[in-house]
Amino acid sequence: MNKKEWEEKYLEPFLKKAGERKKEFITASGFLVDQVYTPEDIDLDYESSLSYPGVYPFTRGIYPTMYRGRVWTMRQYAGFGTAEETNKRYRYLLEQGQTGLSVAFDLPTQIGYDSDHPMAMGEIGKVGVAIDTIEDMQILFDGIPLDRVSTSMTINSTCAQILSMYIAIAESQGISRDQLRGTVQNDMLKEYIARGTYIFPPEPSLRLATDIIMFCAKEVPRWNSISISGYHMEEAGATPVQEVAFTLADGITYVERVIERGMDVDAFAPRLSFFFAAGNNLF
Amino acid sequence: MKDRFEAKNPRSMMLRFHTQTAGCTLTAQQPENNIVRVTIQALAAVLGGTQSLHTNSFDEALSLPTEKAVRIALRTQQILAEESGVADVADPLGGSYYVEWLTDKIEEEAMKYIEKIDEMGGMVRAIEAGFPQREIQRSAYEKQKKIDEGEMTVVGVNKYQIEEEIELEILRIDENMVRKQVERLKKFRESRDKKKVEEALEKLKKAAEGEENLVPYILECIKARATLGETTDVLREVFGEYQAPQIF
Numbered sequence: 404m405n406k407k408e409w410e411e412k413y414l415e416p417f418l419k420k421a422g423e424r425k426k427e428f429i430t431a432s433g434f435l436v437d438q439v440y441t442p443e444d445i446d447l448d449y450e451s452s453l454s455y456p457g458v459y460p461f462t463r464g465i466y467p468t469m470y471r472g473r474v475w476t477m478r479q480y481a482g483f484g485t486a487e488e489t490n491k492r493y494r495y496l497l498e499q500g501q502t503g504l505s506v507a508f509d510l511p512t513q514i515g516y517d518s519d520h521p522m523a524m525g526e527i528g529k530v531g532v533a534i535d536t537i538e539d540m541q542i543l544f545d546g547i548p549l550d551r552v553s554t555s556m557t558i559n560s561t562c563a564q565i566l567s568m569y570i571a572i573a574e575s576q577g578i579s580r581d582q583l584r585g586t587v588q589n590d591m592l593k594e595y596i597a598r599g600t601y602i603f604p605p606e607p608s609l610r611l612a613t614d615i616i617m618f619c620a621k622e623v624p625r626w627n628s629i630s631i632s633g634y635h636m637e638e639a640g641a642t643p644v645q646e647v648a649f650t651l652a653d654g655i656t657y658v659e660r661v662i663e664r665g666m667d668v669d670a671f672a673p674r675l676s677f678f679f680a681a682g683n684n685l686f
Numbered sequence: 687m688k689d690r691f692e693a694k695n696p697r698s699m700m701l702r703f704h705t706q707t708a709g710c711t712l713t714a715q716q717p718e719n720n721i722v723r724v725t726i727q728a729l730a731a732v733l734g735g736t737q738s739l740h741t742n743s744f745d746e747a748l749s750l751p752t753e754k755a756v757r758i759a760l761r762t763q764q765i766l767a768e769e770s771g772v773a774d775v776a777d778p779l780g781g782s783y784y785v786e787w788l789t790d791k792i793e794e795e796a797m798k799y800i801e802k803i804d805e806m807g808g809m810v811r812a813i814e815a816g817f818p819q820r821e822i823q824r825s826a827y828e829k830q831k832k833i834d835e836g837e838m839t840v841v842g843v844n845k846y847q848i849e850e851e852i853e854l855e856i857l858r859i860d861e862n863m864v865r866k867q868v869e870r871l872k873k874f875r876e877s878r879d880k881k882k883v884e885e886a887l888e889k890l891k892k893a894a895e896g897e898e899n900l901v902p903y904i905l906e907c908i909k910a911r912a913t914l915g916e917t918t919d920v921l922r923e924v925f926g927e928y929q930a931p932q933i934f
Contacts, residue, residue, distance in 0.1 A: 430788065432791075432792060432795065434788070434791055439783075440782075440783035440784040440786075440787050441783055442783065444783055444787045445783060445786045445787050445790060446790070447786055452786075453780055453781070453786075456776040456777060459688070459696055459699055460699070461699065461700050461701065462777075462780070462789075463735075463776055463777040463780050464735040464776050464777050465700040465701075465702060465735070465737075467776075468776065469735065469773075469775075469776035469777070470732070470767070470772075470773035470774075470776075471773070471774065471775075471776070474767040474773050475731075475732065475736050475737055475738050475739050475763075475767075476737065476738035476739070477738075477739060477760060477763045477764070477767075478704070478738045478739065478740055479740055479741070479756060479759060479760060480706065480740045481751075481756070483750050484860070484863045485863045485866060485867050488863065492753075492756075495753060496756065496760065499757060499760055500760065500764060501760055503738060505740060511915075512914060514918075515914060515915055515917075515918025515919070515921075515922070516915050516918075517871060517913050517914060517915030517916070518864070518867045518868050518871055519868050519871055519872070520915055527863075527864045527867060527868075528863055528864060528867065533867050534914065535867070535871045535874075535913050535914050535915065536870075536871065536874045536911070536913050536914070537908055537909075537911060538870070538874050539867075539870070555704065555738070560918075561914055561918055563900060563901050563904040563905075564904055564907075564908060564914045564917050564918065565914070566901070567901070567904050567905040567907075567908040567909075568908050568914075570905060571905065571908055571909050586704070592809055592810070592813065595813045595819075595928075595930070596813060596818045596819055596822070597819075597822060601928050602918065602921075602922065602925075602927060602928065603921065603922070603925040603926065603927065603928055604925065604926060604927075604928045605810050605813065605814070605928070606810070607921075607924075607925035607926075608928075609810070610900075611900060611921075614899045614900050614901050615901055617899060618899055618901035618902070627702075630704060634706055634708075636818075636822055637708060637710070638708065638709055638710045639822050639823075639826060640710075640822050640823065640825050640826020640827070640829055640830075641821075641822045641825055641826075642825050643792060644792055644795040644796050644799070645799065645818070645821055645822060645825060647792060647796040648795070648796035648797075648798075648799030648800055648803075649799070649803075649809075649818045649821075649822075651796065651800060652799070652800050652803045652808075652809045652812070652818075653809055655690070655800070655808075655809070656808055656809040656810065658687070658691055659808070662691065668687070668691045668692065668693045668698060669693055669694055669695040669697075669698050672687055672691075672693055672695070672697075672698035673695060673697035673698050673700075675702075676702045676703060676704065676737075677701055677702065677703035677704070678703060678704045678705070678706070679703055679704075679705055680705070680706060680707075680708045681705050681706070681707050681708060681727040681728065681730045681731040681734075682708040682711060682727060682730075683708070683711050683723055683726065683727065685726055685729065685730050685733075686730075686784065686785065686788055
């Protein structure tokens with residue numbers, strides 16, 4: 404029996420007796436969903452479409468053992484008030500078994516205003532921690548071994564300043580920059596598309612973003628120099644298709660720009676990372 | 687990466703990703719239900735093979751998360767990792783007819799967008815023309831319409847509502863913190879070598895006007911104890927500020 408025969412012989416008579424809950428079933432991307440999927444619905448060559456974990460095209464995962472070797476990094480995004488309060492929250496999360504840190508900065512920090520600037524009024528410490536100086540950064544990571552945790556920082560327009568502070572406090576603790584592990588978001592394009600914390604026009608923003616990618620490739624080799632993000636597009640209302648498409652198109656732009664500036668693709672591409680949203684529809 | 691940019695290192699072809707559960711799905715009504723939503727979303731992320739995961743706290747539609755809410759969010763991940771069995775095998779859903787059909791379909795539709803953006807001259811041009819912004823806006827509108835008309839269920843919001851008084855321990859930011867932050871900044875400014883700061887900022891300005899990599903210059907400013915705002919101001923002066931185009 405094939406799918407068409409099943410539909411004629413079993414499905415249609417059944418539908419005549421008992422209808423379905425809805426006229427049509429639609430995914431978050433607007434695809435109409437059939438009652439069932441079968442081998443006939445997919446054009447699948449196992450080796451080229453899926454292959455094995457740890458093997459190109461990595462559809463089944465990027466490592467041969469996936470979570471059997473080590474589970475994903477549990478990384479709770481946190482930050483509020485001043486560096487002292489946030490530092491306490493980080494220590495609490497690490498005590499509770501969290502395995503990576505993720506820093507939320509307040510809006511003034513994200514758009515480059517110090518806490519005493521009129522533009523910062525009413526926003527200090529609200530959606531994240533306020534960081535003005537290298538001293539604030541020192542307090543934020545006080546007592547946290549920077550050579551042993553990985554730290555993700557949601558920072559874009561002022562990414563170079565924040566990354567510099569992180570490198571500087573690590574070096575003052577005797578930890579060299581090539582030992583540091585973590586991620587900076589550094590994805591300026593999605594700021595214009597969906598998130599909104601841009602400062603400069605797109606061209607200088609792209610220059611800064613590629614400066615950071617190139618700097619990290621040479622000097623901070625274990626650091627993810629960008630997290631190309633679809634999450635904020637999804638939060639702004641994008642469908643999964645739009646989230647995937649626009650995020651990859653942003654990624655293509657960064658890769659093109661760095662190559663244009665003379666760096667070999669394999670010298671920086673292994674350190675590109677991505678960031679997506681998981682919504683209510685499991686699929 | 688392999689076809690378009692001729693990468694040779696397999697690591698260049700891996701898509702490593704972080705996932706966060708979708709904040710926009712959290713509801714202020716019956717907030718405890720968010721724990722269940724987050725669990726489903728976290729499961730999706732893990733089934734997708736994520737490298738790292740943030741699980742939202744159930745009270746986030748109302749305020750910054752409290753310690754208890756954050757702990758539950760973290761425990762959700764620990765239960766998935768250590769109790770559910772989902773971490774015991776690579777890609778448990780691989781080969782599911784439905785999942786593979788969906789994957790192909792999303793790939794196909796996403797490629798259409800990418801080709802369209804290529805035709806427009808790349809993402810920067812597309813953004814300037816307001817293309818992705820408009821597409822997202824349209825989807826957001828359609829989704830909200832479906833929720834408003836009850837075509838799409840949001841449990842506790844447009845279906846299964848209850849009379850409730852939301853009793854939650856809410857974390858608030860203390861105004862004293864702001865004062866403390868501003869005072870610390872003032873002391874910091876007074877205690878540094880002003881000349882060193884000015885020199886570093888001047889060097890950054892020159893570099894920004896040219897084409898050199900700016901990160902080493904910014905690092906020098908920070909080490910000379912320039913503030914985040916001062917360093918950004920130099921770049922504002924050279925690069926200008928962006929005004930978003932009128933899209934709608």
